[in-house]
Amino acid sequence: MQSYLRGAQHRALRQLLRRCARAQRRACSSLSAITAGFFLLLCACVLYLPEIHWELPDSADELRSVTLLVWTHPFGHYRRLPDCWEQYQVEGCLLTDEPLEYSHVDAVIIHHRDIATGAAELPPEPRPRAQKWIWMNYESPAHTPGLWQFEHKFNLTLSYRADSDIFLPYGYLVPGIARSHDAHLLHAPSRARVLRPRLVAWVISNWSDSQARVAFYHELQRYVHIDVYGQAGLPLASGSESVIRVVSRYQFYLAFENSQHRDYITEKLWNAVAAGAVPVVLGPTRHNYERFLPPEAFIHVDDFPSVRALARYLLMLRRNPSRLQHHLDWREGYSVVQPTFWAHHYCAACRAVRKSRDTTQVVHSLEHWFWSDRG
CATH class of the missing domain: 1.10.287 (Helix Hairpins)
Known part of the structure; x- marks a missing residue:
């Protein structure tokens, strides 16, 4: 060029x-x-x-376009492929889900769960010269089986991990107004509107008594009332918008992850932020959360010597609106972006392939990397 x-x-x-x-x-x-x-x-x-x-x-820029093949639609659920320019202003990206195009594409994006469970096979070898395979996964290590089978197979990683080759978290903050249809402009409530009619909500779709978050809930609900939605509680319509609408009536939201791993901070946190509730988080360390949002934007369960002490703090904030506002004032001047699954991810991958089209690398230790630095 x-x-x-x-x-x-x-x-x-x-x-x-x-x-x-x-x-x-x-x-x-x-x-x-x-x-x-x-x-x-x-x-x-x-x-x-x-x-x-x-x-x-x-015309010259079009010569640099790349084609990315979506090998399988994640979890077998078909979704229409996006127009990367129209939706995310990503140029030169062509997407296809037609396997017959395999020998002509620049990169193949492969969803881990589908190949790990046998729902799909890896693309055939030998692959076309200079073609990149992209490993995509948004489950925590505890729910990512069979990593050992795929050593030395991939060239790029795409996940919520900040040290991925292609990093796209479940959500992130942007100063000002974000140029994305996945963005939601935040506002700090006035002093007259800090308090909300209900105290604590929790939405959970995968209930298991063996999970640390369920044990923590059982202890916490002894001291404060918690409205539970989902599998083990009140009915909730599907979709993040309905979750945000419900949570917007509550002062606090339990953003409890199903397992604790580095950077594994899911839509639970970002739904609370978008809804204007203060998230109470159980997941990786406070330091890890502070890489994604201000320290006052959330309440970490590890900040308290006991579950009872956490409950007392929540009730104290309820009685003291000025103290509560400290957890909400930071919101002014930010937007929260919650990437749409899986359109945003495909376009982010396509952009990365364009930037790295002249380089080739191999992910040598996928399992060791993904399980590293827990906490």
């Missing part, structure tokens, strides 16, 4: 010099010698102009 631009630059310069020469000849025949000398001086100056930095024209 650089040689293409250099050639275009040289062709343009030669054309300009030819025009100068013709103009000089015309000037010599019809104008004074002074005029002819002016044209000669102008042409000489052109030779010493600094190097021109050419912007990529649309």
Whole structure:
């Protein structure tokens, strides 16, 4: 591509010099010698102009487009493939879910759960030259089986982990108004509207008495009333919008993860943020959460010596709106982005492939990496 631009630059310069020469000849025949000398001086100056930095024209940029194959729709649920430019302003990305295109695509995105459970096979070997395989997974290590089977198979990783090759978390904050249809502008409530009609909510779809979060809930509900929605509680319509609508009536929301691992901070936290409730979190360390949002934006269960002490703090905040507002004032001037599964992920992967198209690497220790730095 650089040689293409250099050639275009040289062709343009030669054309300009030819025009100068013709103009000089015309000037010599019809104008004074002074005029002819002016044209000669102008042409000489052109030779010493600094190097021109050419912007990529649309036609040239299209030459850099890449095609990404979605090998299987995650969990077997078909979703229409997005237009990456229209939805995320990602240029030069073509998406397909047609397996017959395998030999012609630049990269293949492969969802871990589908190949680990046998719902799908890996693409055939040998793969086309320079083609990249992308490992995509949004489950925690505790719920990611069979990693050992896929050592040395992939070139890029795509997950919620901040040290992934392609990092796209379940949610993130953006100063100001985000340019994304996945964004929600936040506001700090006025002092008159800090308090909400209900105290604590918890939405849980996968209830298991063996989970630490369920044991914590049983202890906490001895001291404060908690409205539970989902499998073990009140009915809740599907979809994040309905969750946000329900949670917006509550002061606090239990953003309890099903397992505790580095960077595993799911939509539970971001639904609470979008709904304006203060999240009470159980997951990785406080330090890990603070990489994603301000320290006052959440209440971590590890901050308290006991479950009872946490309950007392929540009740104290309820009685003291000025103290409660400390956990909400930070919201002004931010938007929260909650990437749409899986459209946002495909386009992020496609953008990364474009940027790395001239490099090749192999993920040598997938299992060790994904289980590393727990907490």
